[in-house]
Amino acid sequence: MTQDTSDFARVCGPFIEKLFSDVRELTHSPAPRRGVTRLGYSPEEDRTVEYLKRAGEALGLESEEDGAGNLWLTLPGRDRSLPALVSGSHADSVLDGGNYDGLAGIAAAFCPVLWLKAQGIVLPRDYRVLVLRCEEQGLVGSTGLLGKLKPVDLDRRFIAGAPTLGELLARHGLDAQKLTGGKPLMDLTKIAAFFEAHIEQSSKLDNLKTARVGLVTGIRGIRLNRRIRAIGVGAHAGAIDFPYRHDAACACARFVSHIYDKWAHALAMGDDLVVTTGSIRTPDTAIPNKIAGECEMTLDMRSLDDEAFARFSAVIDRELDELAAEMGVTFEADPSIIIPPNHSDPVLMAHLRKGAESLGIGVQEMPSGAGHDAANFGAAGIPFAMLFIANQKGSHNPDEAMRMDDFLAAARVLTEALVRYDE
Amino acid sequence: MTQDTSDFARVCGPFIEKLFSDVRELTHSPAPRRGVTRLGYSPEEDRTVEYLKRAGEALGLESEEDGAGNLWLTLPGRDRSLPALVSGSHADSVLDGGNYDGLAGIAAAFCPVLWLKAQGIVLPRDYRVLVLRCEEQGLVGSTGLLGKLKPVDLDRRFIAGAPTLGELLARHGLDAQKLTGGKPLMDLTKIAAFFEAHIEQSSKLDNLKTARVGLVTGIRGIRLNRRIRAIGVGAHAGAIDFPYRHDAACACARFVSHIYDKWAHALAMGDDLVVTTGSIRTPDTAIPNKIAGECEMTLDMRSLDDEAFARFSAVIDRELDELAAEMGVTFEADPSIIIPPNHSDPVLMAHLRKGAESLGIGVQEMPSGAGHDAANFGAAGIPFAMLFIANQKGSHNPDEAMRMDDFLAAARVLTEALVRYDE
Structure with a gap:
């Protein structure tokens, strides 16, 4: 000193x-x-x-x-x-x-x-x-x-x-x-x-x-989605086979997991990025033996780099579109809050x-x-x-x-x- | 007639x-x-x-x-x-x-x-x-x-x-x-x-x-897990980078998503199988800009075939172990309820x-x-x-x-x- x-x-x-x-x-x-x-x-x-x-x-x-x-x-x-x-x-x-x-x-x-x-x-x-x-x-x-x-x-x-x-x-x-x-x-x-x-x-x-x-x-910068809601079809867990499902809980889970993989990829490419799902939840009425007809989650994405920010924001939007088609659900998202x-x-x-x-x-x-x-x-x-x-x-x-x-x-x-x- | x-x-x-x-x-x-x-x-x-x-x-x-x-x-x-x-x-x-x-x-x-x-x-x-x-x-x-x-x-x-x-x-x-x-x-x-x-x-x-x-x-037959709980570490969403995370919500989501992929694979191999996450939820205190320190989910797996039943039950257990290590979380599961x-x-x-x-x-x-x-x-x-x-x-x-x-x-x-x- x-x-x-x-x-x-x-x-x-x-x-x-x-x-x-x-x-x-x-x-x-x-x-x-x-x-x-x-x-x-x-x-x-x-x-x-x-x-x-x-x-x-x-x-x-x-x-x-x-x-x-x-x-x-x-x-x-x-x-x-x-x-x-x-x-x-x-x-x-x-x-x-x-x-x-x-x-x-x-x-x-x-x-x-x-x-x-x-x-x-x-x-x-x-x-x-x-x-x-x-x-x-x-x-x-x-x-x-x-x-x-x-x-x-x-x-x-x-x-x-x-x-x-x-x-x-x-x-x-x-x-x-x-x-x-x-x-x-x-x-x-x-x-x-x-x-x-x-x-x-x-x-x-x-x-x-x-x-x-x-x-x-x-x-x-932050892109914040306070509510992304998946809407599927609630149905009996044991009686509905793979092709007939519209599982909202699984759709949200897949989104979070895929985004995690894509985050890892973006980091490997040198991007500054953090991505967080702070909350994911099926409704209080959800039970183990029923396919969830609804699920909500939040998403918080941050980057210091304008290009990485825009690039990953597009990745998020594309992933939602692709999963909606794959899983037979609809995603409804509140408008993104963006702070560059x-x-x-x-x-x-x-x-x-x-x-x-x-x-x-x-x-x-x-x-x-x-x-x-x-x-x-x-x-x-x-x-x-x-x-x-x-x-x-x-x-x-x-x-x-x-x-x-x-x-x-x-x-x-x-x-x-x-x-x-x-x- | x-x-x-x-x-x-x-x-x-x-x-x-x-x-x-x-x-x-x-x-x-x-x-x-x-x-x-x-x-x-x-x-x-x-x-x-x-x-x-x-x-x-x-x-x-x-x-x-x-x-x-x-x-x-x-x-x-x-x-x-x-x-x-x-x-x-x-x-x-x-x-x-x-x-x-x-x-x-x-x-x-x-x-x-x-x-x-x-x-x-x-x-x-x-x-x-x-x-x-x-x-x-x-x-x-x-x-x-x-x-x-x-x-x-x-x-x-x-x-x-x-x-x-x-x-x-x-x-x-x-x-x-x-x-x-x-x-x-x-x-x-x-x-x-x-x-x-x-x-x-x-x-x-x-x-x-x-x-x-x-x-x-x-x-x-049914393998039912009424509660699988992931325990991670709650922390600031923006300030904690990839390698330092113990994200319980993401760990549960990845489990659900990976199991979905493995279910599709088992079906392609000809197994009779249905797998459902009826409920997934972070605690009520979860907020968008905080990494979730806790998350709970349920799992309901069913098969008509004894071998496929045992095989996929082992897939579930292995996936929980692997994800715990990968994501830096602990999974606590209630004892499985098994009906063959x-x-x-x-x-x-x-x-x-x-x-x-x-x-x-x-x-x-x-x-x-x-x-x-x-x-x-x-x-x-x-x-x-x-x-x-x-x-x-x-x-x-x-x-x-x-x-x-x-x-x-x-x-x-x-x-x-x-x-x-x-x-």
């Missing part, structure tokens, strides 16, 4: 340790559940945002909320008319999730403030810490900010029986009509770049052992890479398989880059883990990239 | 039409539901048995109930010490089922009585109409009769919230302890042969058009075949895919044979259909076989 990074740990460590500890205390799941729960626009997320607002104000940052309830904390630069550098992540968590998914990226965004102040450095332009709302339920805070929220989104409930998003926004005094009006909540040319640090959502980085910080090359791949900005990447090199911090380039608010900024034409922090226990669970050294290394690299931005 | 068959229709038709109509009236499902409902040991099944008892007594038959509540109606033969010929089927139906599944076989068993009386024929031995209880819920009436009911069966409920089988038996004044004592309720050497007519449970026969009556070569294939008695088959030939009634040999009480008799060492009646709408549904001409043709063939038995 160089003198610089140990100084950085001395300056930032205590503040960060307290932040994680305080927010965990404010939002831990009630016993006997474990982990933290700060759902989007819940009182727990509100408490988190309020805490971060006070922490920022205590550091002398200017604070402001936008029309989606996102918190902006600004460290003024020398020329305040220049587009700002922005860094942050989301304040919310999943139900009984870990403390770091989202919060680590906000905490990391505070570190440049602490370090620059300690070093007496004033940046050429404003630097803004951005605390986003409600990422886990469809990137709501950033989508609203960027003018992409749709009226239909207001009817969504994140948990059965809970208020709708529209109701939650109203409770927060936020103007739902303005949020879904199709216009960004701010002049987006006022954002020069968005940096997001985040714990990696798998343990790939942690398993590598060669580097503890990931430089995210891009965020995989988003690539990190090469200039920002270069700043991060060179910054890490100069500090002697090992980094590993890697795609992000999970979606992130940063992808929304990229899709809106704002250059972005992401840093991954090694994680030992996966994410979205109470046992999610992160080492403070790894966190501080990522925050140090982020700080260095901000300083290098105008050099 | 020969004179003989048109005479047969004249003798039996009115009685049979009235029987179907009366029992339908006694047991139709309450509106707005359709079909009939006479669940095992329900008041509706009781009413049906009581009606049939009176109908038999009106024909001069001796009536008797056994310890499982099955009704025996006896037409005395010349030598009453000889083992009897028995024919019948089950009085119960599924919930909102059709009127003919089960009842047609009982009605057909009445026809020889009507015909023999009209012709003034007395058989060399007793002929007994057997009205069995509760077939649809696991062949309970015949299993009890044959001494194969187990104490654990008494705890079963056929519908959630309904009384257990033990409670139902007690309400009928039946001795559950005697029924599960491991001994048949009667001396089985007193049964020379069991004939069962039944509507076919698919429309294979009806589609053939060449013959309206099926001669059942045997009843497929049961073959129709060749002598009885010959009587039926020759009888049909002599009457000019076209028949088609075919296996029974569905289970039947007759299989229980076969497993107990009692020679059996079955006749299928063409059916236009499948079974276990309110629209189940049967043509009276087809029914009478089957009943005529049955009657002829009984007469030929001692010739």
Whole structure:
């Protein structure tokens, strides 16, 4: 560890340790559940945002909320008319999730403030810490900010029986009509770049052992089918021979299995791709000795590469057509939800890479398989880059883990990239 | 139509039409539901048995109930010490089922009585109409009769919230302890042969058009797995690459798909086989963007051929082992329920075949895919044979259909076989 990074740990460590500890205390799941729960626009997320607002104000940052309830904390630069550098992540968590998914990226965004102040450095332009709302339920805070929220989104409930998003926004005094009006909540040319640090959502980085910080090359695009329904004909299991079957369960199973084989083939050809069937289910009335007349499944396909994305999306559609004919069933699919791949900005990447090199911090380039608010900024034409922090226990669970050294290394690299931005 | 068959229709038709109509009236499902409902040991099944008892007594038959509540109606033969010929089927139906599944076989068993009386024929031995209880819920009436009911069966409920089988038996004044004592309720050497007519449970026969009556070569054996559970590791759908997955949904889907391919191969090799996944399901907590850590499925395999049965059962076990290794999951299966294939008695088959030939009634040999009480008799060492009646709408549904001409043709063939038995 160089003198610089140990100084950085001395300056930032205590503040960060307290932040994680305080927010965990404010939002831990009630016993006997474990982990933290700060759902989007819940009182727990509100408490988190309020805490971060006070922490920022205590550091002398200017604070402001936008029309989606996102918190902006600004460290003024020398020329305040220049587009700002922005860094942050989301304040919310999943139900009984870990403390770091989202919060680590906000905490990391505070570190440049602490370090620059300690070093007496004033940046050429404003630097803004951005605390986003409600990422886990469809990137709501950033989508609203960027003018992409749709009226239909207001009817969504994140948990059965809970208020709708529209109701939650109203409770927060936020103007739902303005949020879904199709216009960004701010002049987006006022954002020069968005940096997001985040714990990696798998343990790939942690398993590598060669580097503890990931430089995210891009965020995989997603094709999501929430419901693909096979409709066949229910009939007696023992009495209906092979040629007379219209087996919906078997049709779905064959689709999943064939797609798995084709995924393996695409990987062998060098494509970046992940494909997942999260849910497959015959109706509750299905019984062992009856051929299933109905079956539903979901499909989540992701790729970082635009061509591989389009190619495999076509493979999926063709497979559905072929299987419908082969199995004598009909497939009905909800419209695909498509988020194209988003690539990190090469200039920002270069700043991060060179910054890490100069500090002697090992980094590993890697795609992000999970979606992130940063992808929304990229899709809106704002250059972005992401840093991954090694994680030992996966994410979205109470046992999610992160080492403070790894966190501080990522925050140090982020700080260095901000300083290098105008050099 | 020969004179003989048109005479047969004249003798039996009115009685049979009235029987179907009366029992339908006694047991139709309450509106707005359709079909009939006479669940095992329900008041509706009781009413049906009581009606049939009176109908038999009106024909001069001796009536008797056994310890499982099955009704025996006896037409005395010349030598009453000889083992009897028995024919019948089950009085119960599924919930909102059709009127003919089960009842047609009982009605057909009445026809020889009507015909023999009209012709003034007395058989060399007793002929007994057997009205069995509760077939649809696991062949309970015949299993009890044959001494194969187990104490654990008494705890079963056929519908959630309904009384257990033990409670139902007690309400009928039946001795559950005697029924599960491991001994048949009667001396089985007193049964020379069991004939069962039944509507076919698919429309294979009806589609053939060449013959309206099926001669059942045997009843497929069953290997039933009520629950095969794959246990993997739940994880983020986008962030976990191919080699790091333990996807339980995909593992189950691949099993179903591979088994389907292997089934097709076994059929191409000439095996008699049907394989069905009635139910496949990830837990209710499964979501599209999470790799499923758990998935459950059922498996129902049937074959008429002992060797093919054993061969494919081994294929299933091997496939589970191979997939567990390939997919990095564990499969946990409930113990397989095994009912071996049961073959129709060749002598009885010959009587039926020759009888049909002599009457000019076209028949088609075919296996029974569905289970039947007759299989229980076969497993107990009692020679059996079955006749299928063409059916236009499948079974276990309110629209189940049967043509009276087809029914009478089957009943005529049955009657002829009984007469030929001692010739």
